[in-house]
Amino acid sequence: MLEMKHITKRFPGIVALNDVSLSLKRGEVHALVGENGAGKSTLMKILSGVYQADEGELLIDGAAVHPTRTRESEKLGINIIFQEFSLVPDLNAFENVFLGREIRTKLGTLDRRTMRRMAREALDRLDMHFPLDCPVAELTVAEQQSVEIVKATIFKCNFLVLDEPTATLTPREVKKLFEVIERLKALGVGCFFISHHLEEIFEIADTVSVLRDGCHVYTGPVNDCTQDELISKMVGREVTQAFPAKRGVADAAEPPIMEVRKLRFPGSQDISFEVRRGEILGVAGLVGAKRTESFLALIGRDASIEKEVLFQGKPIELRSPHEALSHGIGYLPEDRKRTGLFLPFSIRSNIVISTLTRLTNKFGMVLSREEKALSDRFIDRMRIRTTSDLKTVSELSGGNQQKVIIARWLASNCKLLIFDEPTRGIDVGAKAEIYVMLQELAAQGLGVVVISSDLPEVIGLCDRVLVMRYGSIRATLTGADINSEKIMTYASGGENG
Amino acid sequence: MGEAAAAGATPREEPTGVVGLAKAVVARPEFVSFVALIVLMIITSMMNENFFTVDNLMNITRQVSTTGIIAVGMTFVILTGGIDLSVGAIVALASTLMAGMIANMGFPFWAAALVAILGGALTGAVSGFFIARFALPPIIVTLAMMEIPRGLGLIYTNGYPLPIDREFGFLGREYVLGLPIPTLIMLIVFAAAYFVLNRLPIGRYVYAVGGNEDAAILSGIRTARIKLMVYAVSGLTAAIAGMIQTSRLLSGQPNSAIGVELDAIAAVVLGGTAITGGRGHIVGTLIGALLLGVLNNSLNMIGLSPYSQRVVKGVILLVAVLIGYLRKQNSR
Numbered sequence: 001m002l003e004m005k006h007i008t009k010r011f012p013g014i015v016a017l018n019d020v021s022l023s024l025k026r027g028e029v030h031a032l033v034g035e036n037g038a039g040k041s042t043l044m045k046i047l048s049g050v051y052q053a054d055e056g057e058l059l060i061d062g063a064a065v066h067p068t069r070t071r072e073s074e075k076l077g078i079n080i081i082f083q084e085f086s087l088v089p090d091l092n093a094f095e096n097v098f099l100g101r102e103i104r105t106k107l108g109t110l111d112r113r114t115m116r117r118m119a120r121e122a123l124d125r126l127d128m129h130f131p132l133d134c135p136v137a138e139l140t141v142a143e144q145q146s147v148e149i150v151k152a153t154i155f156k157c158n159f160l161v162l163d164e165p166t167a168t169l170t171p172r173e174v175k176k177l178f179e180v181i182e183r184l185k186a187l188g189v190g191c192f193f194i195s196h197h198l199e200e201i202f203e204i205a206d207t208v209s210v211l212r213d214g215c216h217v218y219t220g221p222v223n224d225c226t227q228d229e230l231i232s233k234m235v236g237r238e239v240t241q242a243f244p245a246k247r248g249v250a251d252a253a254e255p256p257i258m259e260v261r262k263l264r265f266p267g268s269q270d271i272s273f274e275v276r277r278g279e280i281l282g283v284a285g286l287v288g289a290k291r292t293e294s295f296l297a298l299i300g301r302d303a304s305i306e307k308e309v310l311f312q313g314k315p316i317e318l319r320s321p322h323e324a325l326s327h328g329i330g331y332l333p334e335d336r337k338r339t340g341l342f343l344p345f346s347i348r349s350n351i352v353i354s355t356l357t358r359l360t361n362k363f364g365m366v367l368s369r370e371e372k373a374l375s376d377r378f379i380d381r382m383r384i385r386t387t388s389d390l391k392t393v394s395e396l397s398g399g400n401q402q403k404v405i406i407a408r409w410l411a412s413n414c415k416l417l418i419f420d421e422p423t424r425g426i427d428v429g430a431k432a433e434i435y436v437m438l439q440e441l442a443a444q445g446l447g448v449v450v451i452s453s454d455l456p457e458v459i460g461l462c463d464r465v466l467v468m469r470y471g472s473i474r475a476t477l478t479g480a481d482i483n484s485e486k487i488m489t490y491a492s493g494g495e496n497g
Numbered sequence: 498m499g500e501a502a503a504a505g506a507t508p509r510e511e512p513t514g515v516v517g518l519a520k521a522v523v524a525r526p527e528f529v530s531f532v533a534l535i536v537l538m539i540i541t542s543m544m545n546e547n548f549f550t551v552d553n554l555m556n557i558t559r560q561v562s563t564t565g566i567i568a569v570g571m572t573f574v575i576l577t578g579g580i581d582l583s584v585g586a587i588v589a590l591a592s593t594l595m596a597g598m599i600a601n602m603g604f605p606f607w608a609a610a611l612v613a614i615l616g617g618a619l620t621g622a623v624s625g626f627f628i629a630r631f632a633l634p635p636i637i638v639t640l641a642m643m644e645i646p647r648g649l650g651l652i653y654t655n656g657y658p659l660p661i662d663r664e665f666g667f668l669g670r671e672y673v674l675g676l677p678i679p680t681l682i683m684l685i686v687f688a689a690a691y692f693v694l695n696r697l698p699i700g701r702y703v704y705a706v707g708g709n710e711d712a713a714i715l716s717g718i719r720t721a722r723i724k725l726m727v728y729a730v731s732g733l734t735a736a737i738a739g740m741i742q743t744s745r746l747l748s749g750q751p752n753s754a755i756g757v758e759l760d761a762i763a764a765v766v767l768g769g770t771a772i773t774g775g776r777g778h779i780v781g782t783l784i785g786a787l788l789l790g791v792l793n794n795s796l797n798m799i800g801l802s803p804y805s806q807r808v809v810k811g812v813i814l815l816v817a818v819l820i821g822y823l824r825k826q827n828s829r
Contacts, residue, residue: 301714301715320714320719321714321715321716321717322717322718322719324717325716325717326717331715333711333712333715338709338711339709339711339712339715340712340715341709341712342704342705342708342709342712342713342775343708343709344708344771344775344776345704345705345708345775349701349704353701353705353713353716353718354716354717354718356698356701357698360698364697364698365696365697366696366697366698366701408716412717
């Protein structure tokens, strides 16, 4: 049994964990839920030896342990699969599995045969299938995750922590993952399962614990508690409705804010659609549907892609994101850290970067008081939790980072905003805030496009939904047709898809 | 340095009051070099009374001016996450061109200087074009551009220095307002760079390209233009250094400034700018350049042999960078 007793961890200005006690039995799946910033990540980092607790202790089968680095906690049988994989893209799967722990022959050379055999056995044990000899960069996200699981469990593994393992998986892949978790359970591995998708927790977990603002507020068998009760424990207040009421489809007689015709790029068919003022247009599809690629092509991330775009009734060229932004079309990237944030910058600089030329005096000099006024306004409006707008953005939690990105694009006065996975990896409270804000934007007459892999989100939020598959639009759904059956049918190629 | 915060070299809290401001200054990465500079000056002035004299200090700033001016352009380049190895070659090309225009074509000094400086900027822009347009690695492109301008200078002069009249030596040798003219030019170049990097949107974009290029593109920043610009700036500052050198040496020198790119990079890094881009400050570069200059001067004054000087210089560089790294680790 793995026990954490009275763990407290402080960072300058905040108590990240306050007297938290949790335990994990072998063969148990223990779900850990909480809003962003609740302390889940800190807890995981203490387990993995990245951080050391200021107070409290860590026990394995009753004996105190003090891992001070990842390697040590691995030796103790604790393995963690973080949301962002730690694989080397150019190495193949089994090289990744044994990275840094290679098995050697008597001569000191790599014993590739033994390593391959061990990897093969691990795959069989968990009934997983993926190519071992192909660079992991060429594997799908789900397969890469499988590589991580094998990597975590191939040596001693009694306790496994899965941080948001389903965030980027399709429903079918999630089902597959749960089968693997069941097998790990049967092999006696105890799992901490961190997820924002509460319905999954009821499917896979035995026990659930809730963290809120660094405090441990609840632990109990998963069946003792309803989803709504869990949510209210997480946010500390009653949440009656996650989604604000829909406004309904915009008047079709009114000219659309944007019409796209014959958008075409390698691996797509002609893509044509329109965005109407005042509605939220959803874009659904499975991984590989090329939704992100389509909208990057639309805003001119690759200048060579051909398309016809009518914006507010006039034909325009979109040869670069700069040009798109100058027309008032903004794209908010899905991957916060890789393509969204300037991590070394302050919150303020991150918010104003697209708006700087508006914050200048007549000599073209940036006025820092204007910068501060603008960033303060959006920190307030987006309810970004921070002590100062000069705090480095990398110090914020995921939800607050996402709000910084949204603030940047709201500040730029766009007429049409494309949100790519706006709530991925974000807690319930922040999600609800973002949904309300999306609706407000639509109500103000903006065109709002939401690309999302989160089906409840698409269904609850969007007035019209494009379903994509392999680089083409397979269906446009409205009203009661926006339901999971229809979306999944078209997304997975049913109905003559 | 409050502005620096907004430019991306961010302290954790907004400095308030004298204590807060002092804390913010101490936390800055270039503070290590600043302390080293002061300590070095104190030690040297105790060992040799000629060190802390107006003449010697002025002399140091003049010697530093070449590296310092080149390091300004290098700061722009490194902030975008790039590197420019071609600056030494551009110094030599600008120098020979300028001397040629004066000696062989009868250009007035200022006209020749202007043409040479524009030529330097254009040469830098050529590197920038390949780096921005084809996304070639800066280290390779500027390695090639280390050869081409150097070769052109050698072809033009046949490998010999190209002398100019004594009267053209004023820029390298005279004083204005009690400061050597090269020192004055260096300060003007630093002030201009400070203004661009901290007060203009384009300066922020330089940081943004180095901070996260993909995010910069999606945020509507024309990153290719920024990259082209920083290499042009680097060529420009190299050519300004070339101009000063030509005047001071009274000749165009096709073999001059070999290895100066490494001194410039050292000054930038000692000044706390991250070699990966996105973080740093131009004032740090000035401190870094001064540290290198004072170090050279001190070691001479102490009477260390030139061979030993190199060892000491390398050790100090390594220690300064190590301390900076450890401080960064601790502040996490």
